[in-house]
Amino acid sequence: MVNNKQNKKIKMNDQRSKIDIDNIAKLASLPLTKEEKVTFEKQLSEVLTYISKLNEVDTSKVEPIGHITGLVNVQRPDEPAPSLSQEDALKNAPKTHNGFFEVPAIFEEQDT
């Protein structure tokens, strides 16, 4: 995980805000080739330098914005209604098993 001990102090584009691409790719579960890692690291460091210009803006008294035109507490009646059938829900799944999605194993089998 990313070290967040000093998280309050981190500002954009200081030493600690360099992208640790291996770690981020792992967090995003995104396989990258060696070449991609090298290219992205360079390209994204340019992008980070550019976006760090937001450091100039004093936002100490500004609240972050929520829903942009101001909708709050949107609710709908909690009533059951027809939804996708099991067959439809599974239609695009690459692998199914007895009416379920088949997922890669998470736990390894252990000898007992």
Added chain:
Amino acid sequence: MIDITDLTIESASNLLSKKQMKAEELAKLFLARAEVLNKKLNCFITLTPDIAIDQAKRVDDFIAQGQKLNDLAGIPIALKDLFSTKGIKTTAASKVLENYVPVYDATVVSKLKDANTIFIGKTNHDAWGHGGSGENSDFGPSVNPYDQKRVPGGSSSGSAAALAATTCIAATGTDTGGSSRLPAAFCNVVGLKPTYGRVSRYGVIAMASSLDSIGHMTKTVYDNAVVLNVTAGHDEFDATSSAEKVPDYTDGIGRGVSGLKIGLPKEYFEKLDAKIKKVILDAAKKLESLGAKVTEVDLPNTQYGVATYYIIQPSEVSSNLARYDGVRFGNFRDSFGSEAKRRIILGTFTLSSGYYDAYYLKAMKVRRLIREDYLKAFKNVDCLICPVSPTLPFKIGEKVDDPLAMYLADIYTVNANLAGIPALAVPCGFIDDLPVGMQIVGPDFSEKLLYQIGYAYEQETKWYQQKPKI
């Protein structure tokens, strides 16, 4: 024989209702043209001739029965391939979804079906909506009908190219940072970015949920209003959609601009290319000659737009694209193209523990300041006029290796998305035979006013009559 490249929704609808042409005949003309021109322009990922013919036959039945139909009945349209279509492959222009066939329709698609439009096909675009040129499609770039060596603008590249080349009379687009307006400007068509929440996002493959708006393109301003009449409105399937009343957007469209106050935001003109600047200022003068008052206004935080956008947008992209894990639908994550991967990495970084406050939260604060700039300006003026793009349509390949340069193509469009407000891109001339567009930007839910202004300008100029030579 009619020349279909002259047709608008208004005139085509007239032909059908007066029984001068059958919907099936009209559909066949457009399908044939789409089939041929797609080979040059690569504007469609999927053509849907069988569906189009079925839909057209139904319209002809309704007309034969003497049923009164709405203005969109029998109108050939194209759908960006981000719009889920039940039973029709929907790829998001990405190899991840190359074989994905949705089991439900996006709300906008249902509404267009209910309005009896004719689906010509699904258009090409930058994969997932990521790009300003159309070159990030995993199925190859679309090209600009006005110059086939140049990009049509993105991300809704295929929709703009397909429309400009008259393979349809209207096309849907999405607009997260300019994706409907930029291609509209590059291809001499009218493109709308509606107010956030005006049109339901349900079933449109999500890019950045707090910025995504669902737009469309047409040849004329009137046509654009006709389409919004159908697509706008609250949707129980999109909690962020607005319950604000939907007016008839064509009603009073010809009222003119007399007495309206139009602002020119000075930050948009400071570094603008001299030729483009002249074209936009000429448009402002035209409106002034029609009775509008034009004044300069100030949007001081404009310069932070792209930086704010390129934090919020990739953050939300990384979150939305996390669902593509190859379990429920689509291929595994190694099928993402370069730009999607780049944005997933950037967004995962800016949202990651310890960095969230410095990036995402900071950007959401600056975003408030950008919106407040607009709110302040709209106390003094009714709308703003500014350029859509800092450049003319650029050459294919020119910016593909420089993501930052590509991101800066969004410099004049992202702020409307950050502020949530509507903006209408309207053709306003040509430079060296390449189209130029301007934006008319207004307060929340002012689409009707934007159409009124765009219509007044278009009546005087009629740039849409300048067709591409293809």
